[in-house]
Amino acid sequence: MRARTSIRTALMCGAAAIIASPVWAQDNDTVIELDPIFLGKSKREVQTDIAESETVIGQEEMNDRQASTIAELVDSVPGVTLINGASPQGSGINIRGFGANPTYGSDQKVLIQIDGASVGSEELYRIGTQLYTDPELYKEVTVLRGMGGSYEYGSGAIGGTILLETKDASDFTNGELGFRFRETLQYNSNGDGFTSSSILAWQPTEDFEVLGNYTYRNQGLQTDGSGAIIGNSDFSLPSAALKLRKFFGDAKEHRFELSLSDTNSEALDVPYDSFGTTTDSFGNVDRFTHTQTGVLTYGYNPADNDLIDLSVVLSYANQEIEQSYVAGSSSLEGTPSFPFLLPLVEADHQYETTKLTVKNASTFATGNVTHNMRYGAEFSQRDRLDASSAPGGTDERLALFLVDEMDFGNGLILTPGVRYEDQHIGGSGTYYDNSALMGGISAYYGFQSGWGVFGSAGYTENMPIIDDLGTAAYMTQPEKGRNFELGFSFDNASVFSESDQLGFKVTGYKTDVWDVTSYSHTVGTTSYPVTEINTRGLEIEGRYAHASGAYVDLNANIQRGTFRAPTAPAGDQNGDWRGIPADQLRLTLGKRWGETIDLSWEIVADANMSRSTSPTPSQVVNNVRATFRPQSGVLEGAEVRVGLENVFDELYTPHLATRPAPGRTLKLSLAKTF
Template structure:
C-alpha cells in the first residue's frame, strides 16, 4: 500500500468512525461538541429568489484552485472543466459556458460590482482569471428573478464575488494583522501561497493588501493519464482601502484594485482540448485588472436614504501568437489551404474594457399595513472591444433604470421589479445600432408562521445585441428574449426531531423559455432559435447539538431545442446530480466531513456520459494549545477512490485522486 492509499484509508476510516459513533461514546474526546452547530452552508429560506451564498468558512474549507470550483456545489451550477483557469466555464441552468465558447452572455459575473468576463471568445473559456483567496463571499442567483438590479439578459444566473476587507482580520480595531496561507496539492504538484496584510490606523480607516501565487503542473486523471498539455502559474494581487466618516459614521469611501496575470508558452490554442492539433499552439499572455471606487451614505436617522454609488473598471487583455509548425493543418493536412502564419483566431489579440457607474438607493418605509424595502437605481455602462483578427471591435454604451420593491404584509411578501435598458452599439467598420428593452417580473412568498413557506415568480428579460455580432447586421436589432416561471416551498425550524436540532429545506421548480436566439448553432452551423429548460433544485441542511450535520443538494434538469425542424435535446443540459455531505463539528476546533457526489447517466445528448460517484473528504483542525495554537490546518482528499470519469458537459477528463494540505495562520 503506497503513502497516498494509507492517507486515504486513514481519513476515510476516521471520518466514517466519527460519524458512526454515538455522542455518548465520545465523551472522553478532548474536544466538547458545540451546541447549536450549523451545517457547512445556510439554506436561504427567507427569500423567493433561488439564491445560495458560499461564505468565507466554506471557501477555505473547499481549498479551491479556481473561482469556478467555489460554486460547483450549488444546485443548478455545472462546470465546463473548471480545475484550471484556462478552458473552464460556468453553466447555470443549462446556459453560460459550452464546449465552443466560455460565455454565451446569459450568465453574469461581477467582482465587487464590476462586470467581468469576456464575450464569445472561440475555444478560450471564460477567462475569469482571478484567485479564490481574494474573496470573502460568493453569491449565486439562479434564473432571471432577482437579477434586475444587476443587469439584463441574465437567463442562467449571476455569480457575485465580494473581496476581503481589512476589518475581516482586525475585527474593526486599530492595529496590524498578517495572515499567511500555504497550500499543496498532490495532483499536478500544485502550490499556492497567499499573504494578507491588514492595517487599521484608526477605527475609521483601514487598508488591505493581498498577494497570491498559485502554480500547478499537468494533472492526471483517474487512469494516470495527463489532462491537457500544460499547467499554469497565476499571480494575483489585491489592494483595498476604506474610510468611514461623518456623524454616526454615515459616510464611507472605499477603493479596491486587483490584478491577475498568466503567461503561457507553446500551449494549445484550443483550451477546451477538443481539437488542439488543428489550431496548433500559441504563446498567450493574459491580464485581468479590476478597479472599484464606492461611496456609501447611510444616515442612521433616515431610513429613506441608503445611497451607494459604485464606479468600476474592468480590463481584460489577451495577446497571443501562433507557434509555427504546431498545427496539423499546415501543408494541407486538413484538406484545405492553411493560412501562412496560422489561423486568424490563433493570432488574434483581444481586449475588453468595461466602465460602469451604478447609483442605487434603498428606502425603508411603511404605507398603511404594507412595509416597503424599495431599491431604485440608474446604471451607465460603456464597453470597448479592440479590433481583432477574428472578431470585430467596437463600443457598446448602455443606460439602465431599475426599481425593485419588497412589499411585506404580514406573512406575505410581494416583490415587483422593473428594468429599462437602452443601448447604442457600433464599430468603425460597421453600422451603428440603437436598441432598448423593458423587462421585469414579480415574485411572491407567503410564510405560514410554522416554519413552512411557499413562493413563486414570473420574470422576463432581454439580452441586447453584443459586439461579437457586429458582423451580422440581422442580429444587431434582435435581442434574445426569455421568460421564466418558478414555484417552490421551504421549511426552516429548530427542534424538529429533538431539542437543539435545526432543519432547513428549500425546493424550487423552474420553467424557462428563450427565443430569438442569436448565440447558438448546431454542429452543422444551422442557427438555433428557440429552447426550453425545466428543472428541480433542492437544498437541505440538518444539524444536531452534538455537532453532527447533513447537507443535501440535488438538481434535476430537462432541456429541449425547440427550433422549428430541429426539435431535439438541449445540449447545454447538465446531468442530474445528488450531493450529500455528512459531517461533525467539535466547536470551532475540528470539522470532519464526507461528501458524496453522484451524477446520473446522461443520455439525453449527442455526447452521452455514464453515471459517476465521487467521494471527497475534508478535515479542518484549529489547535487550541501547543506549538500550532492559532494555526488552521486543513486536509482534503478529492476523488478519494481515483475514479476515471468525464463529467457531462466537460471537454476534459476529471482529475484523479488529489490530496490537499493547507496551513494558515493570522499573526
C-alpha cells in the same frame, strides 16, 4: 451586494444568547447560570425565507473547499455545472443549461460581477470564460439562479448571476487598531500544485482600513483516474489586490472605498483550443492574459434617515489576451487552409468595461406594509479591441431599475422588480439602437410552523453583443427569456430532538428562450440557427444540524430541455438541448467538535446522461475533508485543512466537460493570522 437575515433564525439566536447568559434576579443578589444552547451548524445556510433561488458561499466554506479556481467554488450549488473547472484556462460556468459551452466560454446569459464591476468576455472561440482571478481574493460568493434578483445587476441573466465580494481589512482586524498578517500555504498532490496567499491588514484608526493581498498559485500537469496526463492543465496565476475603506462624519455616515485587483496568466506552447488537452489542427500558441478590476465607491447612510442609503459606484474592468502562434505546431501548416487559420490563432483581444451605478435604498411604511426599496441608474460602456478573428466596437447602455421588497407583516412578502435598458452599439461607422423593458415579481409566504411557499415570474432580454456586429440581422434582435418558479421551504429548530435544526428548499422552474442568436444546430456539416430553447428543472437544497455537532448538507438538481431549429431538415428540427447537465445529487455528512475539529464526507453522484449526442455514464465521486483549529498551545489560532478529493481515483469525464476530471488529489493547507 444584497444581504438578508432570516427573522426566524435571528430570533432563535437571540433567544439562545439570552438563555445562555446569566439571569439576574430583581434584587441583583442571585445569579442563575444556565448551560449554553448550541443548535449546531452545517457547511452552508439555505435561504429558506426568500422566493429567489439564491445560494451564499461564505468564507468558512470557501476555506474548507480549498478551491483552485472560482469555478470550483460554485460547482456545489444546485443548478451550477462546470465546463472543466480545475484550471482557469478552458473552464466555464453553466447555470441551468446556459452560460459556458464547449465552443464558447460565455453566451452572455450568466452575469459575473466583482464588487459591482462587470467582468467576463464575449464569445471568444475555444478560449473559455477568461475568468482569471483567484479564490483567495474573495470572502463571499452569491449565486442567483434564474432571473430572480438580477434586475438591479444587469439584463439577460437567463441562467443566473454570480456576485463576488473581496476581502476587507476589518475581516482580520475585527475593528481593532494595528496590523494583522495572515499567511495561507496550500499544496495539491495532483500536479504538485502550490499556493501562497499573503494578506496584510492595517487599521490605523477606527474609521480607516487598508488591505493588501498577494497570492501566487502554480500547478503542473494533472493526471486523471487512470494515471494518464491531462494535457493543458498546468498554469501559474499570480494575483494581487488592494482595498481601502474610509468613513467620515460624526456618525460615520459617509464612506469611501477603493478596490483594485490584478491577475496575470502565462501559458507557453499550449494548444490554442483551451478546451482540449492535446494539440489539434489549430496548433499551439503562447498566450498571455492580464485581468484588472478597479471599483471606487462612495456611500452615504445617515442613521436618522431610513430613506437614504446611497451608493455611487464607478467600476472598470479590463482584460487583455495576447497570442502568438508556435511555428510548426499545426498539421495544416503549409496547406491552403493555414493562411485562413493563422489570423484566428494569432488574434489579440482586449475588453474594457467602464460602469457608473448610482443606487439608493429606502425603508418606509405604507399602512401595514413595510417597503425595502432599491432603485437607481446605471451607465456602462464596453469597448472591444478590433481583432482579425472578431470585430471590435463599443457597447453603450443606460439602465434604470427598481426593486421593492414589500413585507405585509403577516408572513407575506411581495417583491416586484423592473429594469429598463437602452443600448447604442456598433463599430466602423455602423451603429444600432435597442431598448427593452424587463421585470418580474416574486412572492413568499411564511407560516409560523416554519413552512413557506413561494413563486416568481420574470422576463428579461439579452441585448446584442459586439461579437455579432458582422451579422446585421442579429444587431436588432435581443434574445428574450421568461422564467417561472414555484416551491416550498421549511426551517425550524427542535424537529427531531430538542437541540437540532432542519432547513430545506425545493424549487421547480421553467425557462423559455426565443429569438435566439447564440446557438446553431449542426446536421452533417451544415449548421442551422437554433431559434428557441425550453428548459425545466427541479432544485433541492437542504441542511440538518444537531447540537452534538453532527450535520448533513444536501443539494440536488434534475433538469430537462429541448431546442427548435426550424430551418433544419425534417426530423432534425427538434431535440434535447445540449446545455443540460446530468442529474446530480450531492450529499455531505459531517461532524464538528466545537470550533476545533470539523470532519466531512461528500458524495457526488451524477446520473447516466443519454439525452445528448455525447452521452456520459453515471459516476459517483467521494471527497473527504478535515479542518483542525487548535484552541490552545503553540498552534493556537492556526487552521490546518486536509482534503482528499476523488478518493477512489475514479476515471470519468463530467457531462458537458471536454477534459477528464483529475484523479485522486490530496490537498493540504495551513493558515494563521498574526
